[in-house]
Amino acid sequence: MTYKTFTLGCKVNAYETDAVASLLNARGYHEANENEIVDVIIINTCSVTSTSDQKSRQHIRKFHKLYPEAIIVVMGCYAQVDPESVSSLPGVAIVVGASDRHRIPDLIEQYKQHSQAIITVEKNQRNFDYEDFGVTSFTHNSRAYLKIQDGCDNFCSYCIIPYSRGRLRSRPVESIITEIKDLVSHGYKEIILTGIHTGGYGSDLDGFTFSDLVATILREVPNLFRLRISSIEENEVTPDLLNIMAQSSVMARHLHLPLQSGSSSVLKRMNRKYDTAAFLAKVKMIRDYLPDIALSTDVIVGFPGETEEEFTETYNFIKQANFMRLHVFPFSPRSGTSAARMKNQVSPEVKKERVNRLISLSEELEADYERRFIGRKVEVIFEEYDETSHFAIGHTSNYLVAKYPSPVAIHGQIKDIIFQIYTHDINKK
Numbered sequence: 001m002t003y004k005t006f007t008l009g010c011k012v013n014a015y016e017t018d019a020v021a022s023l024l025n026a027r028g029y030h031e032a033n034e035n036e037i038v039d040v041i042i043i044n045t046c047s048v049t050s051t052s053d054q055k056s057r058q059h060i061r062k063f064h065k066l067y068p069e070a071i072i073v074v075m076g077c078y079a080q081v082d083p084e085s086v087s088s089l090p091g092v093a094i095v096v097g098a099s100d101r102h103r104i105p106d107l108i109e110q111y112k113q114h115s116q117a118i119i120t121v122e123k124n125q126r127n128f129d130y131e132d133f134g135v136t137s138f139t140h141n142s143r144a145y146l147k148i149q150d151g152c153d154n155f156c157s158y159c160i161i162p163y164s165r166g167r168l169r170s171r172p173v174e175s176i177i178t179e180i181k182d183l184v185s186h187g188y189k190e191i192i193l194t195g196i197h198t199g200g201y202g203s204d205l206d207g208f209t210f211s212d213l214v215a216t217i218l219r220e221v222p223n224l225f226r227l228r229i230s231s232i233e234e235n236e237v238t239p240d241l242l243n244i245m246a247q248s249s250v251m252a253r254h255l256h257l258p259l260q261s262g263s264s265s266v267l268k269r270m271n272r273k274y275d276t277a278a279f280l281a282k283v284k285m286i287r288d289y290l291p292d293i294a295l296s297t298d299v300i301v302g303f304p305g306e307t308e309e310e311f312t313e314t315y316n317f318i319k320q321a322n323f324m325r326l327h328v329f330p331f332s333p334r335s336g337t338s339a340a341r342m343k344n345q346v347s348p349e350v351k352k353e354r355v356n357r358l359i360s361l362s363e364e365l366e367a368d369y370e371r372r373f374i375g376r377k378v379e380v381i382f383e384e385y386d387e388t389s390h391f392a393i394g395h396t397s398n399y400l401v402a403k404y405p406s407p408v409a410i411h412g413q414i415k416d417i418i419f420q421i422y423t424h425d426i427n428k429k
């Protein structure tokens with residue numbers, strides 16, 4: 001039996017798709033190649049914005065058109081929040097929400113026997129336990145995302161995730177260590193700890209915190225080359241964690257710290273757990289421990305009621321915090337969240353204009369940060385190769401994209417190089 005997978009959304013979704021593929025491989029399936037008939041299609045959906053819902057539906061229809069005989073299995077956040085819509089789409093045989101993904105091979109067998117559509121979506125997602133099914137099939141990459149927890153209890157007013165992914169629950173530390181050792185033994189040089197609320201790891205465990213997990217990984221996997229944290233909330237960056245980072249060359253010199261808004265009045269309406277003064281104080285603390293660290297962030301513009309003054313506060317705050325890169329999102333009302341019911345929704349034109357202003361600011365900040373490292377020695381893990389320009393491409397510890405002229409691909413190699421910006425990069429910008 002053959003299968004194809006398609007993933008929308010975040011790194012956690014990508015990880016879970018790989019984990020389901022591993023389960024199918026263990027049952028004797030294999031990933032279909034170009035000319036092979038496809039028996040099963042796994043589509044992992046996202047519901048973070050209304051556009052993600054739309055894209056999820058579009059891809060389900062597209063795959064049914066391409067492979068009308070294939071058994072379509074739909075999983076993930078959109079399937080969790082709206083299983084009825086998903087199951088009504090043509091060709092959908094099995095709908096699994098944000099739990100029970102480990103049952104997919106059995107559900108396919110069940111469907112093959114009875115040809116009855118199967119919808120197994122646990123509605124009360126606050127009941128979910130951590131579904132510990134890891135990735136056991138490895139590719140030739142040098143970096144791997146590793147899921148350490150699921151769910152979130154923060155209920156930011158704009159976010160659908162606590163409703164789609166359920167309560168925060170942490171993966172057993174032994175299972176995490178086992179998988180990291182496996183990945184390192186298969187040649188992976190960098191592990192990126194990821195989750196729905198990564199830094200919240202351990203808050204459901206008795207006295208075992210996220211920084212305890214990081215310390216355990218560094219102790220138990222001494223041959224790990226680089227460990228990166230995919231994203232972490234401001235209040236979860238503790239002196240303990242910063243101490244561990246400052247004393248370990250394995251810890252990547254980069255933190256992704258979602259800000260969402262640089263206006264305390266907007267942060268309040270977002271139900272975020274800090275104000276701008278606390279966030280700035282944390283940025284200062286981080287730089288006291290790690291002066292050269294790269295800080296990137298997420299920002300939502302056009303949140304209900306966001307005035308021009310509040311947006312200007314955000315703009316100026318971002319400059320003051322001096323991030324190295326911004327991910328900018330226009331506010332997208334998600335039905336079921338309190339923000340979607342708020343008055344004074346901002347017009348799409350104003351959102352667009354504010355997104356563009358922050359994207360320009362992000363380019364300026366990134367160029368400024370890169371300039372600080374031109375001519376300096378940096379350590380790069382190479383991951384890609386540009387056949388046209390004959391450059392090997394990889395990431396530094398502080399998340400710069402580095403290029404190195406090479407006649408051949410050097411995936412997985414680690415090199416100290418002098419960091420520089422190449423003209424073809426500048427022209428592209």
Ligand code: SF4
Pocket residue numbers: 152153154155156159160161162196197
């Ligand atoms: S912290 Fe907030 S934005 Fe992040 S997943 Fe939880 S509720 Fe959503």
